Amino acid sequence: MKITAFARKEQGTGASRRLRRAGQTPGIIYGGTEAPVAITLDHNALFHALRKEAFHASILDMEVDGKVEKVLLRDFQMHAFKQMVMHADFQRVDMTQKITVKVPLHFVNAEVSPAVKLSSALISHVANDVEVSCLPADLPEFIEVDLSKIEAGQSVHAADLVLPAGVTVVHGDATVANAAA
CATH class of the missing domain: 2.170.120.20 (Ribosomal protein L25, C-terminal domain)
Known part of the structure; x- marks a missing residue:
């Protein structure tokens, strides 16, 4: 599966709220030898992808500003009563390590x-x-x-x-x- 994301500069509660109101979901990519990258994803695409069982247990191709990385969904937070994804965490995958x-x-x-x-x-x-x-x-x-x-x-x-x-x-x-x- 392929996901498109964009790097984000603004961080914090206010910036995350503005993203969510605009139909975006904040997230992060961490792990590996590179530094963590704060990202933003399209909410509707992420919400529908999370409903698929294969999305949770497979290696994903994450494209961040033109650069493709292999990632694995590690965690996501949902709103308490709305059908809204609040945040998503992805981990980089090294294809040579278990x-x-x-x-x-x-x-x-x-x-x-x-x-x-x-x-x-x-x-x-x-x-x-x-x-x-x-x-x-x-x-x-x-x-x-x-x-x-x-x-x-x-x-x-x-x-x-x-x-x-x-x-x-x-x-x-x-x-x-x-x-x-």
Whole structure:
């Protein structure tokens, strides 16, 4: 995904309020060997991009005044009751160093598992995402959790997940889903 941003000179509460009233969102790019850069983004484009799951767990191409950098969304703040993005933080990514990112989980085949079909058990999703460590080029958009073989009373742990090559789970003992009768 590609995002266009502009460097901003003015900082502070008043300057940020003026940006928000003008339909812009203040943000920052930090990390790597370069100094942090204060940026401004188009609010509507950012708001709609944040609604996409892939935007949160993928390497983004950020163009700031003609210069393209690889970044990762690290944090964003929303208004308490308005549908407004208040601020966004992006981290520069070095393609040769491992990063640690939370990747969303997609649960499949729960309705055909023996726990549901034979035991009338309920499958609960304990976690919606899992923290992985990998090179930025190996970062998956999501991880699929196959629940077709889960029995009643069993659990699926993060260590049991089928991961792409080069990706490791940070906390392998964490429970991802369980089936309870």
